[in-house]
Amino acid sequence: MAAWSSSPSLRHLLLLRPRLPLGPTCLAGSFSRRHVHSRRRRLFSSASSSTLTHGDAASAHVDGDGVVDVNPPRGTRDFPPEEMRLRTWLFDQFREVSRLMAFEEVDFPVLESEALFIRKAGEEITQQLYNFEDKGGRRVVLRPEITPSLARLVIKQGKSVSLPLKWFTIGQCWRYERMTRGRRREHYQWNMDIFGVPKVQAEAELLQAIVLLFQRLGIPSSDVGIRVSSRKVLQAVLNMYSIPEHLFTEVCVIVDKLGKLTREEIEKELMSTGLSSEAVQGIIEVLSLKSLSKLEEVLGSGVEAVADLKKLFSFAEQYGYADWICFDASVVRGLAYYTGIVFEAFDREGKLRAICGGGRYDRLLSTFGSEDIPACGFGFGDAVIVELLKEKGLLPDMPRQIDDIVFPLDEELEGPASSIASSLRKKGRAVDLVEDKRLKWVFKHAERINASRLILVGNSEWERGMVRVKILSTREEFEVKAGELE
Amino acid sequence: MAAWSSSPSLRHLLLLRPRLPLGPTCLAGSFSRRHVHSRRRRLFSSASSSTLTHGDAASAHVDGDGVVDVNPPRGTRDFPPEEMRLRTWLFDQFREVSRLMAFEEVDFPVLESEALFIRKAGEEITQQLYNFEDKGGRRVVLRPEITPSLARLVIKQGKSVSLPLKWFTIGQCWRYERMTRGRRREHYQWNMDIFGVPKVQAEAELLQAIVLLFQRLGIPSSDVGIRVSSRKVLQAVLNMYSIPEHLFTEVCVIVDKLGKLTREEIEKELMSTGLSSEAVQGIIEVLSLKSLSKLEEVLGSGVEAVADLKKLFSFAEQYGYADWICFDASVVRGLAYYTGIVFEAFDREGKLRAICGGGRYDRLLSTFGSEDIPACGFGFGDAVIVELLKEKGLLPDMPRQIDDIVFPLDEELEGPASSIASSLRKKGRAVDLVEDKRLKWVFKHAERINASRLILVGNSEWERGMVRVKILSTREEFEVKAGELE
Numbered sequence: 011m012a013a014w015s016s017s018p019s020l021r022h023l024l025l026l027r028p029r030l031p032l033g034p035t036c037l038a039g040s041f042s043r044r045h046v047h048s049r050r051r052r053l054f055s056s057a058s059s060s061t062l063t064h065g066d067a068a069s070a071h072v073d074g075d076g077v078v079d080v081n082p083p084r085g086t087r088d089f090p091p092e093e094m095r096l097r098t099w100l101f102d103q104f105r106e107v108s109r110l111m112a113f114e115e116v117d118f119p120v121l122e123s124e125a126l127f128i129r130k131a132g133e134e135i136t137q138q139l140y141n142f143e144d145k146g147g148r149r150v151v152l153r154p155e156i157t158p159s160l161a162r163l164v165i166k167q168g169k170s171v172s173l174p175l176k177w178f179t180i181g182q183c184w185r186y187e188r189m190t191r192g193r194r195r196e197h198y199q200w201n202m203d204i205f206g207v208p209k210v211q212a213e214a215e216l217l218q219a220i221v222l223l224f225q226r227l228g229i230p231s232s233d234v235g236i237r238v239s240s241r242k243v244l245q246a247v248l249n250m251y252s253i254p255e256h257l258f259t260e261v262c263v264i265v266d267k268l269g270k271l272t273r274e275e276i277e278k279e280l281m282s283t284g285l286s287s288e289a290v291q292g293i294i295e296v297l298s299l300k301s302l303s304k305l306e307e308v309l310g311s312g313v314e315a316v317a318d319l320k321k322l323f324s325f326a327e328q329y330g331y332a333d334w335i336c337f338d339a340s341v342v343r344g345l346a347y348y349t350g351i352v353f354e355a356f357d358r359e360g361k362l363r364a365i366c367g368g369g370r371y372d373r374l375l376s377t378f379g380s381e382d383i384p385a386c387g388f389g390f391g392d393a394v395i396v397e398l399l400k401e402k403g404l405l406p407d408m409p410r411q412i413d414d415i416v417f418p419l420d421e422e423l424e425g426p427a428s429s430i431a432s433s434l435r436k437k438g439r440a441v442d443l444v445e446d447k448r449l450k451w452v453f454k455h456a457e458r459i460n461a462s463r464l465i466l467v468g469n470s471e472w473e474r475g476m477v478r479v480k481i482l483s484t485r486e487e488f489e490v491k492a493g494e495l496e
Numbered sequence: 497m498a499a500w501s502s503s504p505s506l507r508h509l510l511l512l513r514p515r516l517p518l519g520p521t522c523l524a525g526s527f528s529r530r531h532v533h534s535r536r537r538r539l540f541s542s543a544s545s546s547t548l549t550h551g552d553a554a555s556a557h558v559d560g561d562g563v564v565d566v567n568p569p570r571g572t573r574d575f576p577p578e579e580m581r582l583r584t585w586l587f588d589q590f591r592e593v594s595r596l597m598a599f600e601e602v603d604f605p606v607l608e609s610e611a612l613f614i615r616k617a618g619e620e621i622t623q624q625l626y627n628f629e630d631k632g633g634r635r636v637v638l639r640p641e642i643t644p645s646l647a648r649l650v651i652k653q654g655k656s657v658s659l660p661l662k663w664f665t666i667g668q669c670w671r672y673e674r675m676t677r678g679r680r681r682e683h684y685q686w687n688m689d690i691f692g693v694p695k696v697q698a699e700a701e702l703l704q705a706i707v708l709l710f711q712r713l714g715i716p717s718s719d720v721g722i723r724v725s726s727r728k729v730l731q732a733v734l735n736m737y738s739i740p741e742h743l744f745t746e747v748c749v750i751v752d753k754l755g756k757l758t759r760e761e762i763e764k765e766l767m768s769t770g771l772s773s774e775a776v777q778g779i780i781e782v783l784s785l786k787s788l789s790k791l792e793e794v795l796g797s798g799v800e801a802v803a804d805l806k807k808l809f810s811f812a813e814q815y816g817y818a819d820w821i822c823f824d825a826s827v828v829r830g831l832a833y834y835t836g837i838v839f840e841a842f843d844r845e846g847k848l849r850a851i852c853g854g855g856r857y858d859r860l861l862s863t864f865g866s867e868d869i870p871a872c873g874f875g876f877g878d879a880v881i882v883e884l885l886k887e888k889g890l891l892p893d894m895p896r897q898i899d900d901i902v903f904p905l906d907e908e909l910e911g912p913a914s915s916i917a918s919s920l921r922k923k924g925r926a927v928d929l930v931e932d933k934r935l936k937w938v939f940k941h942a943e944r945i946n947a948s949r950l951i952l953v954g955n956s957e958w959e960r961g962m963v964r965v966k967i968l969s970t971r972e973e974f975e976v977k978a979g980e981l982e
Contacts, residue, residue, distance in 0.1 A: 077865030078611055080652035083636055086605035088649050091663070094601045110921040112898050112928035112945075115580045119572035119682060120606055120668065121638065125564055142628040145672055150569055152607065163574050166566035172941075176928075177577070182606065186631055196605060211910060211931055218918060225922075328911040329918040379563030412598050424697060425814040432704060432815040435596040436711075442598035442662075445697055455658075459598075 085187075085195030095408040097198070100392060101180055104200040107223045108178040111215065113202055116177045118159035120184070124149035126158040129377075131259040131346035140186040140195065152184035156201045157347070157371070157387060158378075164205050165380040173206025173383065176215075194393070203387030210318050212386050213351045213370060214325035220355060220366060220388065221331040227395070228404045231331075234365065237338040238322065238353040241369070242315035243305065244342065247296050251289035259346045261285070265297060266344040299339040318351060347371040351386065357398055365398065366390035410459040413439040417452050419468040421445075427467045430477065430492055434465075437496065456482055465495070571673075571681030581894040583684070586878060587666055590686040593709045594664040597701065599688055602663045604645035606670070610635035612644040615863075617745040617832035626672040626681065638670035642687045643833070643857070643873060644864075650691050651866040659692025659869065662701075680879070689873030694858070696804050698872050699837045700811035702854060706841060706874065707817040713881070714890045717817075720851065723824040724808065724839040727855070728801035729791065730828065733782050737775035745832045747771070751783060752830040785825040804837060833857040837872065843884055851884065852876035896945040899925040903938050905954040907931075913953045916963065916978055920951075923982065942968055951981070 082088050089097055108115065124141050140152040153159060156179055164175060180200045187195070202219050204212040217236060224234055241262060248258060264279045271279075273294065280290045299305050302323065306316045319337060326332040335353075343352040350370035357365065368388025376382045399405045414434055418427035424445055431443040442459065444452055456464050466478040476489045568574050575583055594601065610627050626638040639645060642665055650661060666686045673681070688705055690698040703722060710720055727748060734744060750765045757765075759780065766776045785791050788809065792802045805823060812818040821839075829838040836856030843851065854874025862868045885891045900920055904913035910931055917929040928945065930938055942950050952964040962975045 078648065079609065080648050080864075080866075082605045082645075082648075083607055083609055083634070084632075086607060088605070088645075088652070089603035090649060090653060091600035091602055094603055097603070098601065109926050110924070112926050114577035114896065115584065116577055117575035117580055117583070119568045119574070121569055121572060121670075121682075123565065123569055140630075142630070144626075144628070146570075148569070159568075159574075162564065162566050162568075163576060166574070167576060172944075184607075196607075207931075209932070211914075211929075214914065215929065218921070222921065325911065325914055328915040330915070331918075378566075380566075410600065425811065428697075428700060428811055429814040429816065432817075435704070435708060438596070440595050440598050443697075443701065445693075446695070458658075 083195075087194070087196070091410070092408075095410075096396070096405070097392065099406060099408060100396070101198075101200075103223060103226050104178075104180055104390070107219050107226065108200075108202060110222060111176070111202070111219045113176040113178040113219075116160070116163065116179050117181060118153070118156065118163065118179065120152055120182055121150055122153045122159060124151045126162060126378075127151055127154060129346045131263045133263055133344055133346050135185070135345065138185040138187050140184040152196075153181075154183055154185050155345075155389060156181055156183065156199060157203065157345075157374070157389070160201065160203050160205075160387070161374050161378060161385070164383065164385075165375060165378060174212075175205040176202075177205070178202045198392040200390040200392075201387055202390075203385060205383050205385045207386075208372070208384035210322045210351060211325065212384075213322055213353070214329060216368060216386060216388055217322075217326065217335060217353065218329050218331060220390070221329075221334050223390070224334075224355075227399060229398070229402065231334045233358055233402060234334070234355055234398070235358055236335045236353050236355045237341045238319070238335050238351065239337060239339050239341040240315045240318050240351045241342065241348050242313070242318060242350055243296060243309070243339055244293065246309045246313045246315050247293050248289075251286065251292055253285060253289055257283055257285070261293070262342050262348070263344060263346060265293065266342040268297065268340055268342075297340045297342075300337065302337045305337070305339060322351060343367055343369055345369075345371075347374045347377070349373055353388070361401070362394050362397055365394045411440075412442050412459045412461045414441045414463045414465055415444055415452065415456050415459075415461045416441055416465045416467065417444045417447070417449075419449070419466060423467045423469065423472060426472055426492070430465060430467065430495065434495060467492075569681075573680070573682070577896070578894075581896075582882070582891070583878065585892060585894060586882070587684075587686075589709060589712050590664070590666055590876070593705050593712065594686075594688060596708060597662070597688070597705045599662040599664040599705075602646070602649065602665050603667060604639075604642065604649065604665070606638055606668055607636050608639045608645060610637045612648060612864075613637055613640060615832045617749045619749055619830055619832050621671070621831065624671040624673050626670040638682075639667075640669055640671050641831075641875060642667055642669065642685060643689065643831075643860070643875070646687065646689050646691075646873070647860050647864060647871070650869065650871075651861060651864060660698075661691040662688075663691070664688045684878040686876040686878075687873055689871060691869050691871045693872075694870035696808045696837060697811065698870075699808055699839070699856060700815060702872060702874055703808075703812065703821060703839065704815050704817060706852060706876070707815075707820050709876070710820075710841075713885060715884070715888065717820045719844055719888060720820070720841055720884070721844055722821045722839050722841045723827045724805065724821050724837065725823065725825050725827040726801045726804050726837045727828065727834050728799070728804065728836055729782060729795070729825055730779065732795045732799045732801050733779050734775075737772065737778055739771060739775055743769055743771070747779070748828050748834070749830060749832060751779065752828040754783065754826055754828075783826045783828075786823065788823045791823070791825060808837060829853055829855055831855075831857075833860045833863070835859055839874070847887070848880050848883055851880045897926075898928050898945045898947045900927045900949045900951055901930055901938065901942050901945075901947045902927055902951045903930045903933075903935075903953065905935070905952060909953045909955065909958060912958060912978070916951060916953065916981065920981060953978075 124139065127136055127139060129136050135154045139154060141149060144150050160177060160179070178201060180198060182196050183199050184196050202216055204215065220236060244262060244265065245258060248261065260283055261280065264276060268276055277290050277294070280293065281287065296308060299308065302319055309316055323332065323335070326335050341352055341354055343354065348369040349372045352369035354367035355365040366388055368386065370386040372384045373382050374385065416427050416431040418424050427443060431441045434441045442461065444455065452464065461482055464480040464482060466480070468478060471478055471489060475492055477492050477495070478487065479490050480487045610625065613622055613625060615622050621640045625640060627635060630636050646663060646665070664687060666684060668682055669685050670682050688702055690701065706722060730748060730751065731744060734747065746769055747766065750762060754762055763776050763780070766779065767773065782794060785794065788805055795802055809818065809821070809823070812821050827838055827840055829840065834855040835858045838855035840853035841851040852874055854872065856872040858870045859868050860871065902913050902917040904910050913929060917927045920927045928947065930941065938950065947968055950966040950968060952966070954964060957964055957975060961978055963978050963981065964973065965976050966973045
């Protein structure tokens, strides 16, 4: 009940800072779809993990005195007004870019059947499912990502819709890890997906959306880039060494850990799938390529991977975002279902994890028993981008904004004050009706919430059907007939 | 891939109809906070319920052939574009009214600690918790309502915030029932809550918000009303019969079932708490009162309940919504924590369940081990209101709306087309870039998505740096220099 500090922007920043996922602790605590999450997983032995689980269970939500823990469940966030304004602003940017790109919004239950997410490639995302059995004995999951739900709905809509579909969604995703240290268990994710376009033109559209977003947020291409490759690069290498098709996904998931595990660990994991050491060396060498012409030299120009990538980079020129993207063969992405172009946005200083990631997944629908439809998309989390904006000083100041405060100076005038508030609201004005406060508090309050006007209902004026209006920016004061307030 | 029907509005309605919760099945299948949900609960014997559970488990989400069920988990909804537009429109109305009332938006995790919702009054809401144990052994729940989270955050914010707080939120709520028949397990709810105002002025504000919403939706007071009473009415009756304080909540929860159970069943339940049959008769008689003056006669004018209600009805006159509200002593609401004014909106034809409901809960915070703060609020679900709008023909037609379609007539012109789409988007236009289709399809598509312009990139024009523009409303066609497109 202590008053706010008098400067709204200062207060805003003070309140904002400790809660946003901006510190190094929270940095590790957020995650993004299609990005292998826990690069620190190996740091936790199973022993320490069980210790942490124990600590977890000990901090139960009701103590002996019946006092409820005021924090949300571990790893989850509340959004008090200041953080909610920031989130709404960010989501509005997501929505505006989606509108410009002519994508339609869709949504899904946050609770899905576990079957949608059961994949056998050893992805981290499927190892950290927030899953449980409901009372009907069914395996359900708080979704870790949204693509499978999108695919499910596409199949369900079936022939009633005409392809291509361009859909976006913004929703909460979950993961369960037993470790603690402020790692988050939920985040929000913006997804844009195109179903029904087999050509890289679709990926080119997705990349424009991402670049448009960065531009709207004020982030230049000198701060952020998008690494692009294709899983067909890896496919071509596997073909060169006659490695069987069924190992493809597994190899992708392992290779995605480059940079998180040591080269030796990666080699060991690859060898354990049965690859020859020659093939392993070949894979690792190709993945180190950062130039498309070098790739063409190694794989030959007839290879699909090279043709796709060249086409995509040529589109990038036409769209005008060529300076945002670069070829990097080491980009594979951690999700099992990607089949072609893959990409991820990164900060050029290299401080943060991937900002977003995505790619083509032409064969996901058949894993659900349906006919395949070519598709690609990306997921863009709400965590890393906010870290980056904060770092670059690009987080907007978002104070409250109210049109009018109506304040009766006397309890008997509460009725008339209500009537005035009511009629101003009907005219579209945002009105805060304040009662039982001192005038001094009201003035401070007006400053805090950035009110445009203060409307005082006092006895002497009201007897004449008048109210006193104060314009807070100019400190101008005058009387108006109550009925003539606009 | 079959084309849409050519009339967008017809298609919209056709697609909309079967999915919206409008039929009698779905009518029973939706629910609203602070409204005792399953008036049909007694219709299901435990035998039929276990049969249904069995059926539930049998329809597993993956069949023998690895085909994934394309439906979302039972009782939950997908939102394809048409339904999403409707939901967004409704939520925008919620948000706009909240803005007019100067409420701030907040949000909470959909997953909460079970402890927040454990209450012993026998409320239906706590008997249908969608709860489970997480892998850390903690009892968690998909929240059935949002008020406890709001209270939790108010406690957590503590003295850093100045009262009153006026907060709103829109979020998904869950319940778990073993029965089926299309009953829904999730819905979205708009909540508005005021913390720190002990007087009925706060309730008067909430009622204005509800009325403003109805007015925005085009619903007149001849179609909808708000029944108002106070739990202090029941409190006064209990005092008259010297019934111990600790029975208050339990009696409220039982009495709320009036109209759902028979009078005899209610009487039986009340007797079973230990009330005398005289007290039971007294309660039931008072609850039948529909006039405030009659209530005053029975309880006496010194009683708080009467003073509160008279004050509230006098405010209603000042706000200008007196014709929307009526006193009805039978309104008690089903949630345990209400302490004062309670209200619910209803359709005057009496076909639907409560549209929204709320009331004062001055003693909720102390049940969480904190100091109490006077509070009141309401929950307004997304289901019944849509039924009502549908019934009254007030659901708006919400077709897609796109500014431009850009279409290259030749594959070689895909680059220039991308460039044109890109530059139009940078100017703020919503642009659908279409490729690999026949011109006929493109024209139909333009009609379906309500495009304003069609921009054709053809060889002969492009050689001269021109594109062909067609204004779809007027069928006007002309050539423009590509660089001069606005």
